[in-house]
Amino acid sequence: MIILFNKPFNVLTQFTDKSNVANERKTLSDYINIKQVYPAGRLDLDSEGLVILTDDGRLQSKISSPKFKVEKTYLVQVEGIPKEKNLDTLRRGIELKDGLTKPAKAKAVEEPKWLWDRKPPIRVRKSVADSWIELKISEGKNRQVRRMTANIGFPTLRLIRTSIGEWKLGDLKPGDLHVL
Numbered sequence: 001m002i003i004l005f006n007k008p009f010n011v012l013t014q015f016t017d018k019s020n021v022a023n024e025r026k027t028l029s030d031y032i033n034i035k036q037v038y039p040a041g042r043l044d045l046d047s048e049g050l051v052i053l054t055d056d057g058r059l060q061s062k063i064s065s066p067k068f069k070v071e072k073t074y075l076v077q078v079e080g081i082p083k084e085k086n087l088d089t090l091r092r093g094i095e096l097k098d099g100l101t102k103p104a105k106a107k108a109v110e111e112p113k114w115l116w117d118r119k120p121p122i123r124v125r126k127s128v129a130d131s132w133i134e135l136k137i138s139e140g141k142n143r144q145v146r147r148m149t150a151n152i153g154f155p156t157l158r159l160i161r162t163s164i165g166e167w168k169l170g171d172l173k174p175g176d177l178h179v180l
Contacts (some may be wrong), residue, residue, distance in 0.1 A: 001034075001037060001054060001055045001056070001179065001180070002052060002053075002054050002056075002059070002167075002179070002180040003032065003034065003037055003052065003053040003054070003177050003178070003179050003180070004050060004051075004052060004167055004169070004170075004172060004177060004178045004180065005028070005031065005032065005050070005051045005052075005053060005172075005176075005177040006048070006049060006050065006051075006169060006172035006173060006174050006175065006176050006177070007028075007043050007047075007048060007049060007050075007051045007174075008026075008048060008119075008174035008175050009046060009047075009048050009118050009119065009120075009174075010025070010026065010045060010046065011025075011026045011027065011028070011030070011031070011045070012025055012026065012027045012028070012045055013028065013039050013041075013042045013043050013044075013045075013051055014027055014028060014039065015027055015028045015029045015032075016029065025045070028051075028053070031175050031177065032053065032177060034053075034179075036055050037053040037054060037055050038053060038054065038055070038060060039051055039052070039053050039060075040052045040053065040054055040059065040060040040063035040064045040164075041063055041064035041140060041164070042140075043161055044143060044146075044159070046159070047159040047160070047161065048118065048158070048159065048160045048161075048174065049074075049075075049159075049160040049161035049162060049169055050161045050162060050163060050164055050167065050168070050169040050172075051161075052164055052167055063164060063165065064140070066138075066139045066140060069138040069139075070138065070164060070165040071136050071137070071138045071163075071164075071165060072136070072137055072138070072140070072161060072163065072164050072165075073134065073135070073136045073161070073162045073163040073164075074134070074135045074136075074137075074145050074159055074160065074161050074162065075109070075112065075115075075132060075133075075134060075159075075160045075162055076132065076133045076134075076135050076145060076149060076156055076158070076159055076160075077111075077122065077130055077131070077132050077156070077157045077158035077159075078130060078131060078132070078133060078149050078154035078155065078156055078157060079125070079128055079130055079154060079155045079157055080128060080129065080130070080131070080153065080154045081129055081130075081131045082108065082131065082133065082152065082153075082154050086152045086153070086154065087106040087107065087108065087133070089151075089152050090103075090104045090106040090133075090135065090148055090149075090152060091103055091104060091105070091106055094147075094148050094151045094152070096141065096144075096147050096148070096151065098141055098142075099141075101137070101139065101141065101144065101148060102137065102138060102139050104135050104136060104137045104148065105134075105135070105136035105137075106133055106134070106135050106136075107133070107134050108131065108132070108133060109132050109133065109134045110132065111132050112132075114171070115160075116173060116174055118158060122157045122158050123157070130157055133149070133154075135148070135149075145159055146159065
């Protein structure tokens with residue numbers, strides 16, 4: 001079984017949260033009532049978009065393990081407007097504290113027309129413009145996309161994963177799922 005889930009902002013990509021004493025954070029169990037499925041990889045609490053869950057351990061490993069190089073696509077709203085030379089830096093790979101990233105596919109894009117409002121909305125500074133980048137990577141270092149954009153001087157404001165390999169977010173709204 002494969003489940004495509006549009007993880008909302010501020011939802012933990014696991015079914016339980018033992019550290020959540022006040023029971024304020026939402027987890028996958030607030031949205032998914034299907035037994036014996038597990039997320040194939042993670043998506044940070046403050047990121048949104050496609051999460052794949054499966055009951056197939058081999059598929060889970062193939063999706064989440066960097067050795068299989070499954071490409072993941074992100075829409076990234078950044079503070080500022082990167083120039084082509086900034087995007088070239090992402091395309092070559094960036095030296096982070098935990099090593100050099102593999103080259104990414106990066107391009108400037110318009111804000112998608114289909115995009116839902118985030119709750120709560122991102123912080124906006126009237127004196128600083130923002131823009132969008134489509135970023136495709138085939139590895140998954142901890143908070144990698146955020147660290148990459150910060151490294152080139154454009155902090156991430158909003159991060160939405162739109163695809164993992166052949167699977168696409170499509171028209172799933174936040175909190176919705178599709179069972180394949």
